[in-house]
Amino acid sequence: MTTLSRAETEALIAEVLEVYPEKARKDRAKHLTANDPGIEQSKKCITSNRKSLPGVMTIRGCAYAGSKGVVWGPIKDMIHISHGPVGCGQYSRAGRRNYYVGTTGVDAFGTMNFTSDFQEKDIVFGGDKKLAKLLDEVEQLFPLHRGISVQSECPIGLIGDDIESVSKKGAAAIGKPIVPVRCEGFRGVSQSLGHHIANDAIRDWVLDKRDGSPDTSTPYDVAIIGDYNIGGDAWATRILLEEMGLRVVAQWSGDGTLAEMMNTPKVKLNLLHCYRSMNYISRHMEEKYGIPWMEYNFFGPTKIVESLRRIAAFFDDQVKEKTEAVIARYQPMMDAIVARYKPRLQGKKVMLYVGGLRPRHVIGAYEDLGMEVIGTGYEFGHNDDYDRTTKEMGDATLIYDDATGFELEEFVKKLKPDLVGSGIKEKYIFQKMGIPLRQMHSWDYSGPYHGYDGFAIFARDMDIALSSPVWGKLVPPWKKTVAEEEVKEAA
Amino acid sequence: MANIMIRQADGGGLTFYLPKRDLEAPISSIEFDTPEKWGGELKLDNGGAYYIDPIARPPRLPVSLRARRLGAAED
Numbered sequence: 374m375t376t377l378s379r380a381e382t383e384a385l386i387a388e389v390l391e392v393y394p395e396k397a398r399k400d401r402a403k404h405l406t407a408n409d410p411g412i413e414q415s416k417k418c419i420t421s422n423r424k425s426l427p428g429v430m431t432i433r434g435c436a437y438a439g440s441k442g443v444v445w446g447p448i449k450d451m452i453h454i455s456h457g458p459v460g461c462g463q464y465s466r467a468g469r470r471n472y473y474v475g476t477t478g479v480d481a482f483g484t485m486n487f488t489s490d491f492q493e494k495d496i497v498f499g500g501d502k503k504l505a506k507l508l509d510e511v512e513q514l515f516p517l518h519r520g521i522s523v524q525s526e527c528p529i530g531l532i533g534d535d536i537e538s539v540s541k542k543g544a545a546a547i548g549k550p551i552v553p554v555r556c557e558g559f560r561g562v563s564q565s566l567g568h569h570i571a572n573d574a575i576r577d578w579v580l581d582k583r584d585g586s587p588d589t590s591t592p593y594d595v596a597i598i599g600d601y602n603i604g605g606d607a608w609a610t611r612i613l614l615e616e617m618g619l620r621v622v623a624q625w626s627g628d629g630t631l632a633e634m635m636n637t638p639k640v641k642l643n644l645l646h647c648y649r650s651m652n653y654i655s656r657h658m659e660e661k662y663g664i665p666w667m668e669y670n671f672f673g674p675t676k677i678v679e680s681l682r683r684i685a686a687f688f689d690d691q692v693k694e695k696t697e698a699v700i701a702r703y704q705p706m707m708d709a710i711v712a713r714y715k716p717r718l719q720g721k722k723v724m725l726y727v728g729g730l731r732p733r734h735v736i737g738a739y740e741d742l743g744m745e746v747i748g749t750g751y752e753f754g755h756n757d758d759y760d761r762t763t764k765e766m767g768d769a770t771l772i773y774d775d776a777t778g779f780e781l782e783e784f785v786k787k788l789k790p791d792l793v794g795s796g797i798k799e800k801y802i803f804q805k806m807g808i809p810l811r812q813m814h815s816w817d818y819s820g821p822y823h824g825y826d827g828f829a830i831f832a833r834d835m836d837i838a839l840s841s842p843v844w845g846k847l848v849p850p851w852k853k854t855v856a857e858e859e860v861k862e863a864a
Numbered sequence: 865m866a867n868i869m870i871r872q873a874d875g876g877g878l879t880f881y882l883p884k885r886d887l888e889a890p891i892s893s894i895e896f897d898t899p900e901k902w903g904g905e906l907k908l909d910n911g912g913a914y915y916i917d918p919i920a921r922p923p924r925l926p927v928s929l930r931a932r933r934l935g936a937a938e939d
Contacts, residue, residue, distance in 0.1 A: 416910060422886065659926050757887075
């Protein structure tokens with residue numbers, strides 16, 4: 374498939390939109406565009422963070438998913454109670470592969486599911502008593518936990534339970550923080566508002582708890598913000614930062630602890646990886662504590678080198694020297710990987726449709742392998758995400774916001790990419806169409822993908838997906854034409 | 865009235881941020897920007913305009929303020 378011109382891309386969008394009723398077509402047209410890297414304000418060409426159309430298949434989550442699944446869930450030494458019916462917690466349990474160090478059930482609780490299991494009578498009479506009892510039980514059964522967060526599911530907001538007062542009473546009784554989070558699933562249009570609510574809960578209930586305690590920080594303290602340690606991502610990041618001579622005092626929130634979060638206001642720089650889910654708390658810390666924050670990108674050697682130098686620029690010459698040494702040490706390893714995989718992957722086209730930071734951050738990594746991203750889009754991005762994306766993408770490439778199942782399928786059919794990077798729900802559709810798919814939400818059970826170590830795995834995974842012999846076996850032998858047989862025999 | 869945050873942009877100038885709507889936009893002009901008086905009407909480069917009560921001296925940035933939207937909602 375050759376690259377489309379602007380007119381062709383626009384024609385493709387119009388063609389795909391044709392099946393919708395008029396009102397829906399008008400609405401969806403605002404969410405699809407041909408990229409123009411020149412413009413500063415993405416809102417001129419794309420609308421985002423709007424309610425999904427009723428009746429179409431969206432792959433968005435809810436506010437509870439954003440709070441419990443993304444921001445709070447990975448904090449390993451806290452118990453996160455899914456307060457409400459059992460399903461929300463159970464079906465989202467441990468799916469994101471946020472790795473952590475610790476003994477599950479003793480001092481770490483990341484993959485466990487705690488729920489208040491609401492029944493009819495709890496809806497009718499209120500669930501506050503049940504929550505209070507649950508808090509007691511948790512303290513008895515898991516005495517080594519460092520705190521509890523109460524993640525509300527939809528019914529809590531609907532019936533108006535006062536989880537704040539129960540939490541306050543419980544916290545006083547057990548002497549540990551209990552954080553009520555009002556992240557009912559019906560709030561907002563996607564998980565994005567859940568991120569915001571979770572950030573605000575951290576701000577109100579956690580962040581200032583150690584203000585005024587003795588300052589034992591060094592001038593090289595940094596915090597990794599918005600890295601959820603999917604498949605070990607945060608560890609691959611941390612190694613590089615420590616080799617630069619920095620001291621990573623907190624990981625938000627992959628493999629993170631409550632104490633790390635409370636200590637974060639003393640760091641010198643906040644390093645923000647996932648802008649979408651944690652820019653709120655970074656902005657707050659900048660205002661209240663004067664901690665600068667910067668976005669960085671640890672996907673692919675080009676972006677890593679760029680990011681390492683930008684991080685080093687915040688510190689003294691000693692750090693800068695070490696940074697150059699780090700870059701020099703890993704460069705031969707990266708060159709070897711590129712030399713090995715680039716000839717196999719050169720010129721392959723990729724379409725992405727994920728959430729958070731990946732639709733723009735992984736573009737550099739694909740380009741390092743000689744691959745080209747011909748379409749990208751966010752499930753729940755906002756205008757500020759698209760502002761940052763348009764510059765990364767080529768001219769007239771396709772950009773789609775909150776793409777529906779139908780649109781994505783049609784785009785893939787027409788553009789015929791060599792690889793699709795999307796979620797598990799898309800995986801089997803596209804693989805049946807004969808297009809390899811890497812599940813880019815949690816790295817398809819692989820990872821880490823961050824940092825230099827991650828790039829080695831990333832390159833290998835992309836090669837595995839694309840070079841698998843299975844893609845040549847999609848046509849059953851009895852349907853093969855004679856011509857194809859002859860080609861095979863000749864070869 | 866809406867809570868907004870004004871911060872120093874990386875490349876100089878000021879950035880306007882409206883948390884409620886995750887709206888981030890560079891400020892193209894500010895009515896009063898002198899050591900004695902700071903604030904007034906903010907013009908954003910996306911076409912929107914907001915008003916903040918002028919204060920006696922330029923604040924330490926970033927700063928959260930209450931702002932009033934002038935004109936219709938943009939976007």
